[in-house]
Amino acid sequence: MKIIFMGNPQFAVPCLTTLVENGITPVAVVSDPPKRIGRGQQFQEQPMAETAHNLNLPIIQPDSISDPEFCNTLSEFEPDLFIVVAFKVLPKALLSIPKIGSINLHGSLLPAYRGAAPIQQALINGEKETGLTTFFLKSKVDTGDILLQEKISIHREDDFGSLSERMSHAGAELLLQTINAAIKGTLKPIPQNDSLASPAPKIHPDLGRIDWRDSAETIRNLIRGLSPRPGAFSFWNGKKVKFFGASFNQNISQSPGKFIELKKDVIEIAAGSGHLEIREIQLEGKKRMQVADFIRGSAIKPGDEFKS
Numbered sequence: 382m383k384i385i386f387m388g389n390p391q392f393a394v395p396c397l398t399t400l401v402e403n404g405i406t407p408v409a410v411v412s413d414p415p416k417r418i419g420r421g422q423q424f425q426e427q428p429m430a431e432t433a434h435n436l437n438l439p440i441i442q443p444d445s446i447s448d449p450e451f452c453n454t455l456s457e458f459e460p461d462l463f464i465v466v467a468f469k470v471l472p473k474a475l476l477s478i479p480k481i482g483s484i485n486l487h488g489s490l491l492p493a494y495r496g497a498a499p500i501q502q503a504l505i506n507g508e509k510e511t512g513l514t515t516f517f518l519k520s521k522v523d524t525g526d527i528l529l530q531e532k533i534s535i536h537r538e539d540d541f542g543s544l545s546e547r548m549s550h551a552g553a554e555l556l557l558q559t560i561n562a563a564i565k566g567t568l569k570p571i572p573q574n575d576s577l578a579s580p581a582p583k584i585h586p587d588l589g590r591i592d593w594r595d596s597a598e599t600i601r602n603l604i605r606g607l608s609p610r611p612g613a614f615s616f617w618n619g620k621k622v623k624f625f626g627a628s629f630n631q632n633i634s635q636s637p638g639k640f641i642e643l644k645k646d647v648i649e650i651a652a653g654s655g656h657l658e659i660r661e662i663q664l665e666g667k668k669r670m671q672v673a674d675f676i677r678g679s680a681i682k683p684g685d686e687f688k689s
Contacts, residue, residue, distance in 0.1 A: 382564050383460045385479070387411040388429040392549045393466035396486060397429065399553035400464075401436055405560055408458050411468070414442040447472050462563060464556065465518060473520050483518040484559060486552045488545070489581065490514060490530055492573045495523035496581035500545050503581075504606035507598070509535055511544075513552045515559040517570055526570030529559050540605040540625075589613045589623075592689050593638035597629035597655030604659075612663065615687040622687065625669065626660030638687045648672040650687060 386397055386407040397410065410433035415424040426434075433440040443451040452474050463483035465471065476483055489499035490512035496502070503511040512532045517525040533548055562568045589607050591600055591614065604613040604627040612623035615638070632655060635641065641649040641656065650657045663669040664679070675681075 382462060382560075383408050383458060384462045384464055384560070385409050385411060385455060385458060385460045386464045386466075387468040387471075388466040389413050389427045390467050391428045392488075392545055392552075393429050393468070394432050395549045395553040396464070396466045396556050397432055397436070399557055400560065401438075403557055405557070407438060407464070408460065409439045409441055409455075411441045411443070411446075411455075414444060446475065449474075452478070462560070463518075464560070466552070466556070470522055471518060476518060476520065481563060484515055484528065484556075484563070485518050485523075485525070486556050487514045487516065487523060488548055488552070490532065491516060491523060491527060492575060492578035494581035495578055497583040499581040500548065501541050501581075501584055501606045503535065504539065504541060504544065505602050507602045511535055511548075513548060513555050515555055516573075524573060524575070526572050528562070528568055528570060529555055531555050540608040542609045584611065586611065590689060591615045591624070591687075593651070593687065594653040594689075597631070597652040597657050600652055600657055601627045601629045604657075609669075615689060617664075617681065617685065617687050621665040623663040623669075624657075624659050625662070628658045628660075629655050630658065631655045636686065638689065640681060640683055640685045640687065642683050643672065643676050646671060646673045648676070 384405065384407045389412055410429065412427045412430040412433065415426050417423065418425050430440055430442065441454060446469060456478050460479045462481045463479045465483055465485045471483060487499065489503065491514040494502055510532055512530055514530045515528040519525040531551060533551060535544060589611055591603065604624050607613045608625045614621050614623045616622065635651040637651055637653050639651045641651060647658045647660055650659060659672055661669055662672050662675045664675065
């Protein structure tokens with residue numbers, strides 16, 4: 382079976398490596414071109430592109446997936462299947478190329494959390510369980526027929542980084558099962574129930590701004606859903622501060638946003654109800670650090686307030 386694999390971030394890497402390790406080698410890998418990052422604006426490859434290079438796989442890096450020349454290039458492979466993991470919304474012209482269709486791995490139990498940020502949104506909403514879905518792509522985002530699904534428990538200590546890492550490996554195994562079924566011709570697609578759909582929109586930068594009038598649990602879920610990136614934030618002395626490693630308690634609250642005390646390497650901040658307990662912090666222009674180091678290197682004191 383001729384397969385073309387499409388992906389960009391680290392989440393997609395275990396999927397590709399698992400397929401190759403099990404004798405399913407794509408005829409080509411599609412990933413974005415290198416992009417400039419950081420203060421030095423150095424070019425950096427996408428994790429998927431680096432992995433493809435390391436595996437000596439042919440790699441295609443189009444400036445635009447809508448370019449007719451790119452479409453012609455893929456058509457020349459005469460692929461049976463596209464595998465898409467954390468890539469982009471494919472235009473109709475691409476969806477029409479593979480003989481069997483295009484299979485996507487999505488980080489939720491569809492039709493729940495359709496959209497670009499299912500793992501983050503599940504954490505932000507305080508879910509105790511999420512999952513993975515393989516499905517056939519349609520032109521409308523995340524609406525295609527379901528192939529296989531697997532439930533994933535969300536641990537109390539999980540944040541976006543740890544949960545997405547765990548899900549990427551579970552997803553690789555689910556995708557392998559799906560492709561093996563496609564090879565055997567035993568796939569049984571099931572239409573989605575659109576009435577049960579919920580959205581998981583792209584993370585907008587302003588979503589991370591903490592409203593200290595919210596409950597401590599709500600703020601804690603926001604912090605874990607946006608950790609390690611892009612980070613939930615507030616302001617202190619006019620500087621942006623990001624928060625990580627959060628837990629909470631239900632003690633009677635004081636003025637929302639007020640720094641209460643440093644206790645056992647945990648900074649306590651009052652919320653609308655309860656207290657936030659923060660273990661790591663990042664001041665604008667600085668590296669992420671333990672709060673004890675932050676306290677020693679700053680003039681913050683009990684009674685100071687973080688501003689939304």
